[in-house]
Amino acid sequence: MARKKEFDISQAAYKAADVFRKKGFEGTSMQDLVDVLNLSRSSIYETFGNKKELYLVALDHYTNEVDEMTSVLYEDGPPRMVLDKFFDKIIEHNEKESCFMVQASLEMMTHLDVMDRVSRNNLKREKAFLYLLERALSDGVLTENQDLSILSKYLVNVTNGLSVTSRTTDKPALHQIVKMSLYFLK
Numbered sequence: 278m279a280r281k282k283e284f285d286i287s288q289a290a291y292k293a294a295d296v297f298r299k300k301g302f303e304g305t306s307m308q309d310l311v312d313v314l315n316l317s318r319s320s321i322y323e324t325f326g327n328k329k330e331l332y333l334v335a336l337d338h339y340t341n342e343v344d345e346m347t348s349v350l351y352e353d354g355p356p357r358m359v360l361d362k363f364f365d366k367i368i369e370h371n372e373k374e375s376c377f378m379v380q381a382s383l384e385m386m387t388h389l390d391v392m393d394r395v396s397r398n399n400l401k402r403e404k405a406f407l408y409l410l411e412r413a414l415s416d417g418v419l420t421e422n423q424d425l426s427i428l429s430k431y432l433v434n435v436t437n438g439l440s441v442t443s444r445t446t447d448k449p450a451l452h453q454i455v456k457m458s459l460y461f462l463k
Contacts, residue, residue, distance in 0.1 A: 286324060287338065289314050294335035298377040301384050302332055329388075336394050339377045343398055346370060350405035356413035357462050360432075364455040367439050368448060376440035399433050406432040418463045428461065 296305050296313050307328060311318055325331035349363045370376070378398050385391035406429035413419040435458045439451060446454075 284314075284316060284320070286334075289316065289324070290331075290334045290338040293331050294339040294377055295374075297332055297335055298339070298374050298380060301380060302328075303384065332385075333390060333394070336377065336381055336391065340394065340398060342370075343376075343378055344401065347402055347405045350402075350409045356409050356416060356418055357459065359409060360459055360462075361455070364436075364439070364452075367436055368443065368451050368455075371440050371443035372448075375444055376437070379437050379440040382437075399437075402433045402436065403429045413462060419461065420463075423461060432458075 292313050293310060296309055300309065305328070307318060307321070310316075310321060310328070310331065314321065316324075321331065325334060346363065346366045349366060350359060352359055352362070354362075378395055381391050382395040403426075407425055410419060410423075410425045410428055414421065414423075414425065435455070439454065442454065443451060
């Protein structure tokens with residue numbers, strides 16, 4: 278009879294995501310994971326298969342954090358206020374470490390399974406931005422001559438760029454970048 282897992286797999290995935298976020302895939306050793314997860318190597322291998330599989334599970338769990346931030350874009354309120362709230366959350370989230378999803382897209386670009394997750398994440402954000410931009414258009418705070426699809430891709434790019442820039446730029450400058458990036462709103 279198989280033994281019942283004596284640890285929370287979800288918690289282990291979140292902890293692993295934090296390690297991978299800080300050190301990257303290549304920079305993270307199995308010993309790092311053993312130390313942070315407080316599990317034996319055999320437990321990690323039995324549960325997740327290998328380091329790459331644990332990385333994928335950790336990236337999937339991290340997606341929940343990303344989805345939570347993205348959900349702000351569906352909130353009621355003036356579109357500019359909603360965008361400001363969203364970007365405040367992005368800046369706050371990246372204050373300690375860069376976005377794990379952006380890091381994954383840079384470090385693991387040759388891994389199709391990782392890039393599929395990154396693409397799905399970006400697409401979710403694009404859809405959320407598109408929803409908000411359509412509201413902005415109907416509210417009259419956006420001119421009709423804008424290509425909303427391209428504008429939503431632009432805002433994903435701004436989001437990802439903030440994640441990278443946050444490592445070397447102070448908060449006031451990041452907020453100025455956001456302000457300038459939202460030039461298209463009346």
